[in-house]
Amino acid sequence: MFCEKAVELIRELHRMTDGQLPAFNEDGLRQVLQEMEALYEQNQADVNEAKAEGRAELIPSIKLRHCCLLRNQRCLTAYLYDRLLRMRALRWEYGSVLPANVRFHMCAEEVQWFSQYKKSLASFMRSLGGGEGLDLTQDMKPPKSLYIEVRCLKDHGEFEIDDGTVILLKKNSQHFLPRWKCEQLIRQGVLEHVVS
Amino acid sequence: MFITDIRKDFYEVVANQRVALLVASDIDALCACKILQVLFHCDQVQYTLVPVTGWQDLSTAFLEHKEQFRYFVLINCGANVDLLEMLQPDDDSVFFICDTHRPVDVVNVYNDSQIKLLIKQDDDLGVPSYDDIFRDEDEGEGSDSGNESEEGSEPSGKRRRFDEGAVERRIERRRAKRDWEARRREILFDYEQYEYHGTSASIMFFELAWVLTKDTKDMLWWAVIGLTDQWVHDKITHMKYVTDIATMQRHVSRHNHRNEDEENSLSIDCMRISFEYDLRLTLYQHWSLYESICNSCYTSCNFKLWTLNGQKKLQEFLADMGLPLKQVRQKFHSMDMSIKENLRDVIEESSNKYGMKDIRIQTFGVHFGFKNRFLASDMVHATTALLESTEKDESASDNFIKALDSLSRSNLDRLHSGIDLAKKKLMAIQQTVASCICTNLIVSQGPFLYCYLMEGTPDVKLFSKPMALTLLCKYLLKAFVQSTRNKRCKLLPLVMAAPKDVEKGSVIVVGIPPESETSDKKNFFGRAFEKAAESTSSRTLHDNFDTSIITLKTEDRSKFLDALITLLS
Numbered sequence: 001m002f003c004e005k006a007v008e009l010i011r012e013l014h015r016m017t018d019g020q021l022p023a024f025n026e027d028g029l030r031q032v033l034q035e036m037e038a039l040y041e042q043n044q045a046d047v048n049e050a051k052a053e054g055r056a057e058l059i060p061s062i063k064l065r066h067c068c069l070l071r072n073q074r075c076l077t078a079y080l081y082d083r084l085l086r087m088r089a090l091r092w093e094y095g096s097v098l099p100a101n102v103r104f105h106m107c108a109e110e111v112q113w114f115s116q117y118k119k120s121l122a123s124f125m126r127s128l129g130g131g132e133g134l135d136l137t138q139d140m141k142p143p144k145s146l147y148i149e150v151r152c153l154k155d156h157g158e159f160e161i162d163d164g165t166v167i168l169l170k171k172n173s174q175h176f177l178p179r180w181k182c183e184q185l186i187r188q189g190v191l192e193h194v195v196s
Numbered sequence: 197m198f199i200t201d202i203r204k205d206f207y208e209v210v211a212n213q214r215v216a217l218l219v220a221s222d223i224d225a226l227c228a229c230k231i232l233q234v235l236f237h238c239d240q241v242q243y244t245l246v247p248v249t250g251w252q253d254l255s256t257a258f259l260e261h262k263e264q265f266r267y268f269v270l271i272n273c274g275a276n277v278d279l280l281e282m283l284q285p286d287d288d289s290v291f292f293i294c295d296t297h298r299p300v301d302v303v304n305v306y307n308d309s310q311i312k313l314l315i316k317q318d319d320d321l322g323v324p325s326y327d328d329i330f331r332d333e334d335e336g337e338g339s340d341s342g343n344e345s346e347e348g349s350e351p352s353g354k355r356r357r358f359d360e361g362a363v364e365r366r367i368e369r370r371r372a373k374r375d376w377e378a379r380r381r382e383i384l385f386d387y388e389q390y391e392y393h394g395t396s397a398s399i400m401f402f403e404l405a406w407v408l409t410k411d412t413k414d415m416l417w418w419a420v421i422g423l424t425d426q427w428v429h430d431k432i433t434h435m436k437y438v439t440d441i442a443t444m445q446r447h448v449s450r451h452n453h454r455n456e457d458e459e460n461s462l463s464i465d466c467m468r469i470s471f472e473y474d475l476r477l478t479l480y481q482h483w484s485l486y487e488s489i490c491n492s493c494y495t496s497c498n499f500k501l502w503t504l505n506g507q508k509k510l511q512e513f514l515a516d517m518g519l520p521l522k523q524v525r526q527k528f529h530s531m532d533m534s535i536k537e538n539l540r541d542v543i544e545e546s547s548n549k550y551g552m553k554d555i556r557i558q559t560f561g562v563h564f565g566f567k568n569r570f571l572a573s574d575m576v577h578a579t580t581a582l583l584e585s586t587e588k589d590e591s592a593s594d595n596f597i598k599a600l601d602s603l604s605r606s607n608l609d610r611l612h613s614g615i616d617l618a619k620k621k622l623m624a625i626q627q628t629v630a631s632c633i634c635t636n637l638i639v640s641q642g643p644f645l646y647c648y649l650m651e652g653t654p655d656v657k658l659f660s661k662p663m664a665l666t667l668l669c670k671y672l673l674k675a676f677v678q679s680t681r682n683k684r685c686k687l688l689p690l691v692m693a694a695p696k697d698v699e700k701g702s703v704i705v706v707g708i709p710p711e712s713e714t715s716d717k718k719n720f721f722g723r724a725f726e727k728a729a730e731s732t733s734s735r736t737l738h739d740n741f742d743t744s745i746i747t748l749k750t751e752d753r754s755k756f757l758d759a760l761i762t763l764l765s
Contacts, residue, residue: 147240149233151597165214166264167244172593174245176236195606 002039002068006032006075013082019093021086024107029076036072039065087114091121092137138180148179150191159185197305198313199292202404206292206314207235209267214242216265218257218273220741221249221592222429222663223579224296225272226600227398227422231405231415232269238410247596248273250739251282258283265289272296272397273741278303279311294400296393296426297741302329302384316395324383331376390718391743393431398422399440406447413451413467417572418603420444420469420560421579424572428580429663430670430708433717441558445471448560467564467605472571475540476557478622479574482615485531485539486514486524491622493671497678498552502630509550517546564605578614579603581621584661624655625668629675638676640685643764644707646757647672649694659694662745665706668692673711687712691721691760693753701750702737708744719744728759 009028016022043065050058087110090098096118106114126133156169161181169175169185174194185191199205215236219229229245236243244261248254254273261268268291275295280303285291293304294314298321304311305323315321402419405411423440426432432440448469462468477495480488489495489510499513500506514524519542523531540556547555563569583599602610628649632638638647649656659665673690680686689710696704707721722743729736734752748756 145237145240147237147242149237168260168264170246170260172247172591172597174597176233176241176243178242 002035002065003071003075005035006072006079009079010075013079019086019089021083021090021102021105023105024083024110026107029079032072032076036069039069039072043069083110084113088117091118095137096122138183143179146179147176148182149174149176149194150182150186151175151194152190153192154190156185156190197308197311198315198317202314202400203407205312207404207408209290210269210292211239211241213267214244214265215267215269216257216261217243217245217269217271218248218254219245219596220272221247221583221596222272223425223576223583223599224396224398224422226579226583226596226603227418227425228271228294228396228401230418230600230603231398231401232271234412234415235401235405235408235410247593249592250741251277252739255283258285262286262289267292269293270295275300275304275313275315276391276741276743277301280307285310294397296395296397296431298392298394299323299387299390302387306330314400316400318394321394322387324387328383329380389723390720391722392716392718393426395436396422396426396440399443402447411447413469414605416444416447416451417467417469417560417562419447420572421575421603424559425576425580428573428576429666431717433715438558441560444560465565467562469560469562472559472561473540473556474559474561474571475543476555479577479615479619481528481569481571482574483619484525484527485519486521487619488528491619491626493674494552494555495547496626496629497671497674498550500675500678501626502633502675502679513546513550516549517542568608570611574615575603575611577618577622578611580663581617582610582614584658584664585617586657586661621658621664624658625664625671628653628655628659628668629672632672633675633679638672638690640682640688641691641757641761643688643761645673645676645685645688645690647690647692648753649692651695651698656694660696660704662704662706662740662742665692665694665704666708666745669706669708670711673708677711686710689721693748695750696747702747703750703753704745705748705756706745724760724763728756728763731763732756732759734759 005028009025009032012022012025012028043062046058046062046065049055050062087106090102091114094102098114103111125136128134128136151174152169152171155171158166159169160166161177167175167177169190175191182191182193186193217229217232219225233243233245235241244265246257246261248257254270258268262285266288268289270291270293272295274291274293276297276299278301279291279293287310290310290312292312292314300313300315300321300323302324304313306326306329396419398419399422402411402415405415423437423444427437448471451469476492477485477488478492480492490501495501499509501510511521514521519535523535528536544556547553559572561569561571579599579602582602583595585595585598598610599614601607602614631653632647637649638645640646649659659668669690669692672692676690677686687710689708691705691707693703693705696702705725707719707725709715709717709719709721725736725744725746726738728734729738729746729748732752732755734756735749736752736756737747739747
């Protein structure tokens with residue numbers, strides 16, 4: 001059946017919930033493009049034949065192939081666009097350096113797009129706050145306090161904060177630390193925010 | 197040294213610094229820690245909280261954190277030992293100690309630079325004066341040799357007389373020094389002989405909050421719980437408890453003064469603390485009345501519920517009050533309203549007839565929301581049960597965190613699980629007391645009574661923890677005093693041993709002072725245990741902050757006991 005490969009690509013993305021980025025399906029893409037090329041060639045041949053010999057019965061198959069081509073195109077652009085949206089969300093969640101396994105899943109053009117996006121986001125953020133810049137990616141909602149209380153869930157060893165002081169993170173110790181320093185560790189599951 | 201102005205000398209010093217909080221494992225320390233945490237949150241003081249269970253834990257925690265912190269706050273640990281010698285800190289480390297353990301070590305009192313004591317200088321401290329204990333040694337020697345060299349230049353004719361004078365003076369000085377040292381030893385012995393407890397740490401920190409006008413009802417409630425913990429675990433005298441309750445009552449009325457009239461009444465969800473002259477029945481509002489009467493130390497000992505006679509008396513007592521058995525065995529919440537209304541007065545009247553004059557005690561209760569009503573003693577029992585829970589795979593610091601969480605109002609399910617654990621613990625205590633008395637497990641060894649819990653005893657795992665064992669010890673002594681006819685035995689203290697770790701072959705030993713109406717709760721077993729261990733070279737571990745609780749190897753038990761008997765007779 002035509003267009004099945006393209007829908008396969010879409011299904012692959014749909015299966016990955018939670019904003020994860022699967023590996024770039026180079027093969028699938030190539031197969032779809034090949035299918036589109038094949039369809040297009042067939043269509044070209046049929047159109048020429050229909051025009052030259054006036055065979056009107058070829059028109060439906062030409063129409064069918066044309067619809068398939070449009071469908072393939074739509075699926076492919078949806079696939080590529082959705083991947084871009086996911087990468088954009090990753091920038092806001094993880095910061096400007098993506099984890100290695102995510103970068104592995106991006107193709108060269110996507111990497112290029114990502115660095116361009118990073119640059120434009122950075123220049124925008126720099127322009128805020130009266131020339132000083134404001135990091136918008138830190139807090140999605142305005143924070144209630146500068147410091148939060150965290151509890152250490154596992155032994156993590158020493159941890160350095162901005163002014164150079166070192167804290168020993170031992171299991172079941174509680175600390176009162178600046179919010180921005182803890183977010184990374186909270187995401188990793190080493191610390192737990194204590195709400196009393 | 198003692199701090200006089202807690203705001204200036206403690207709070208403002210640490211307000212811009214990073215602080216390490218080392219907190220001992222008892223409820224008073226937990227409450228004090230919560231109060232201090234809230235104050236630090238207000239002023240954004242960065243801190244690190246480390247729970248410690250004994251001296252070894254304290255040293256380890258200090259070693260791990262000494263590079264990163266300059267200021268250490270020790271709660272309910274560290275005052276009764278020479279801290280600088282034990283921890284060997286750098287010269288710029290400063291320790292703020294808020295500890296209820298007395299006597300405060302003299303080195304801690306007289307050190308001006310590194311040790312600051314957040315302790316009230318009450319009358320009951322009795323610290324020996326500086327000159328009686330410390331003295332510059334070089335003065336005597338230096339002046340002596342100086343005189344000699346001067347006199348050496350004198351003509352020889354007079355030399356002999358001067359030499360004799362110098363020799364006499366030297367002998368005199370040496371004798372004075374020996375006398376002084378003997379007197380010093382005596383003074384120190386008297387000072388350090390008895391161990392007792394002072395004002396609760398949570399009250400100290402609450403007063404700090406009050407001075408800073410940052411006190412809230414939550415902090416007041418925690419201070420009340422800290423004080424009640426001292427009373428439940430029998431650490432302070434009744435007089436002191438009543439005095440401290442009066443102080444707390446002033447604060448409670450100040451907080452309740454928030455004009456609750458017809459128009460501006462507070463929402464039912466707000467926290468209200470009230471003074472209650474309530475019954476001494478442990479956890480009775482979360483249990484059935486019958487169970488509570490059976491499992492509270494006061495009623496159980498007065499009725500002698502381990503005997504058949506006692507059971508009959510209890511039935512009479514309930515009949516006397518007109519409470520049907522069916523009602524009394526139901527959960528307290530489901531009892532008829534008509535019975536619950538005058539319950540306290542009815543019980544007080546009847547108990548007076550049965551010789552229980554103090555069935556009611558002054559305490560505080562809190563309620564927030566329609567369902568949540570707790571007395572301070574309920575909270576103490578629940579939190580202690582959580583702190584010393586003997587579930588597998590839970591380390592001491594896990595339990596500490598759970599107990600700390602249960603003190604917040606938002607963790608009610610944890611509190612309720614604590615109440616369930618406390619019920620189990622109380623029932624285990626009562627059963628153990630009953631079996632010990634009925635099987636005459638308590639033996640008089642001469643200067644003290646002794647009881648050993650065998651390994652197969654049901655629930656013996658619960659009693660491998662110090663606070664649970666101490667509670668059992670106290671109930672057992674009260675029950676014994678009620679049940680024995682030997683007048684002399686009633687005045688003896690009790691030493692109790694229970695298996696702590698079967699694999700390592702260790703037992704935990706606890707000593708408590710004798711039971712009396714006017715007991716001053718001063719415990720001499722700390723020093724006695726130390727001396728007995730030394731003299732028999734038994735393998736002991738004096739790790740607990742309370743020196744009257746030690747760990748001992750099972751094999752050394754008998755020789756340790758013999759040494760203790762000889763020491764105390």
